[in-house]
Amino acid sequence: MFVFIYGTLKRGFPNHEFMQGTFQSEALTVEQYPLVVGTRMGVPFLLMFPGQGKRVKGELYMVNETQLEYLDEFEAVQQGLYFRERIQVEQLVDAPKQGIVEAWAYFRGTGGPYWACDVDSLFRNQHLEEYTQQYTKNFIPRNQR
Template sequence: MPGPECKWSTTETGAPCGTDDSSGRLAPVFVYGTLKTGQPNHRVLLDGAHGRAAFRGRAHTLEPYPLVIAGEHNIPRLLNLPGRGHRVFGEVYEVDERMLRFLDEFESCPDMYQRTRLHVALEGVRGPLECFVYTTATYPPEWVHLPYLDDYDSQGKHGLRYNPRENR
């Protein structure tokens, strides 16, 4: 069953988000928050029941973005404001269409996050890589004034512990 359609982007083949792509192509996805290695939701990328995800490497955004921890559950959010904030560090995974549909649902796309594209520098690779990323364009105005991070860690010095879904 297809996930929600994200009106802001398409798959590598040009099909709308959440549609089947029988080509077997893998799409690069940049993760910067709880999906990174060692973070609370990383396990969903490892669960083959959701599809396939292959680690490509560490990366950082080419443009600065505001990465904030916001909301009652201390969720990391990449505000879709390119040019503000810091270059954000994260990881790139190549995912199949099934995993991409799962991630759309997991990230509540398009309601909470929107799947957009940005360019990253992938360690050990020359030139920029265009990746999907889950950003947010709709948020309370005060979020712009929260402290900006460059590398999220749920156990970081910020003291804002992520509240996992299973505890809500």
Template sequence: MASKEHQNLIFTYGTLKRGFPNHALMANLIRSGDVTFRGEYTTVDAYPLVCGPYGIPYLINLPGSGVRVKGELYAVTDSGIVPMDELEGVEAGHYERLPLIVAAGDGGGGGPEGTVAAEAYFAHRSFGEGLWKRCGGVGTGEFTTEMASEYQRKEERPPGFNFLKDLKLFISGVE
């Protein structure tokens, strides 16, 4: 049997982390050999990390804004990236997978030798900056278990839930 190539490095900062609501997907992919946990990492650049409606975390692609974000790094096969993209709604315009640089641990070790190029799921560009402004330009450096307690899984959200519509209403101040 040929070994699977883990050619995608994915930085997770929210519900996919160990001990968080959507980590079961990662655990299944680890069992199938499509994902390998690489460790705890921190973004080299500062980024906004905010929570929107239903406690959903969003990393906003505005490097230099916000703070350095803590998360986890995973090596993922091409076949493993498919269910991750599906969960994150990449084709539906919910998130987009974009490059960033992360450093091992809290990133305090300094030096480029501890950094690695990866990708993360960022809030889609069609609403990311608006979401950052709606949250008052205030973010956090880590999606915590306390924040995750506000997260509502799809099946827990109200009937008629529409991700993009509800998000746009939130951004406009109508909740």
């Protein structure tokens, strides 16, 4: 199964060492979504407002069930920080097999730690097409929060 990664788990980003699975290609969401960086911890969030925001660029990984469960734990799904939903993404030119595929993606949930802003507040922030290295300067790793 595929998972779409858009933030700090991407290659070359602060949490990539925790990414499990096999890189497939860069990818772009078929539908528009708001991608925001809006907490004082500099954490990127994809918001479940389909049709709003922008087509988001990220990375597509192949994962197995165990790796997906690990990602659920890493993304604090049980605590409500994120929830996982299937979306369609378009594999970009470097893909061995181009086209549109279904992938899991992690969206901002309604729970989590005190510093995680509510979805409505986050929605008011700038909507990004891509989480790039410039946004990592304000990112605070988990072990420093």
